[in-house]
Amino acid sequence: MARLAVIAGGGALPARIAAAHPDALFVTFDPQAGNLPDGAEVLHASFERAGALFAGLKAAGVTEVVFAGGLTRPKLNPLRFDAKTMALAPAVMAALKAGDDGLLRTVVGAFETEGFAVRGAADLVPDLTAPAGRLAGRAPAKADLADIDRAVTILTTLGPLDIGQGAVVVQGLVMGIETVQGTDAMLDFVAGTRARFRRDGGVLVKAPKPGQDLRVDMPALGPQTVTAAAEAGLNGIAFAAGRVLLLDRDEMIVRAQAAGLFLLGQEV
Structure with a gap:
């Protein structure tokens, strides 16, 4: 057995x-x-x-x-x-x-x-991931979808170099790339960026690197990430559908709704 x-x-x-x-x-x-x-x-x-x-x-x-x-x-x-x-x-x-x-x-x-x-x-624990679709918040605007596409391109390009599983893009500008410090540290950096370098809105995208062994290193998001994204002034979070762990999904949805952020599963 x-x-x-x-x-x-x-x-x-x-x-x-x-x-x-x-x-x-x-x-x-x-x-x-x-x-x-x-x-x-x-x-x-x-x-x-x-x-x-x-x-x-x-x-x-x-x-x-x-x-x-x-x-x-x-x-x-x-x-x-x-x-x-x-x-x-x-x-x-x-x-x-x-x-x-x-x-x-x-x-x-x-x-x-x-x-x-x-x-x-x-x-x-199959319900640790979510399929494609919106879990919380409003539908992403056209600008949000463009930022998501750019972030996905960045992560796909950097993946072979074994760099990061997350990126923040704001109206086309790359504001942060996840490194060894992790997602929340990246979002703290974005939140602390001076206003003259910032534009409004933006998205966090979380996705595995190409070829990554998801048995042992699947990217993860949790309630604290939602709070950090809100504090960084972002419009929402997109994640690779079925390939990112959502830790305490219910609390993530509650925090996203309260902060006005969208949570979106994407086919990446």
């Missing part, structure tokens, strides 16, 4: 998966992690002891894993590596010098080589 393990990072996603899969084993790399569900079975792990992690998963009967929430790149101490980590080290070290996509492919490959099936959060 299949058993799921949740490789739990930060944010609300681990709790969403826990609600749908209460028997899952939760793996945390942070002994002080506070986002784990009450009563959940927890396996504490170390990035430097991959062999112990794989053995612990197998001992618990795990056959499937899902990566949920953000994980920061670890600072590794080779003196603490176990034999399995030592064997993986050349590939991991090379991947750490590359972009996130390369690192994630290496990590996924290691789990699959050990016999674990890697699942996507959206496969386990």
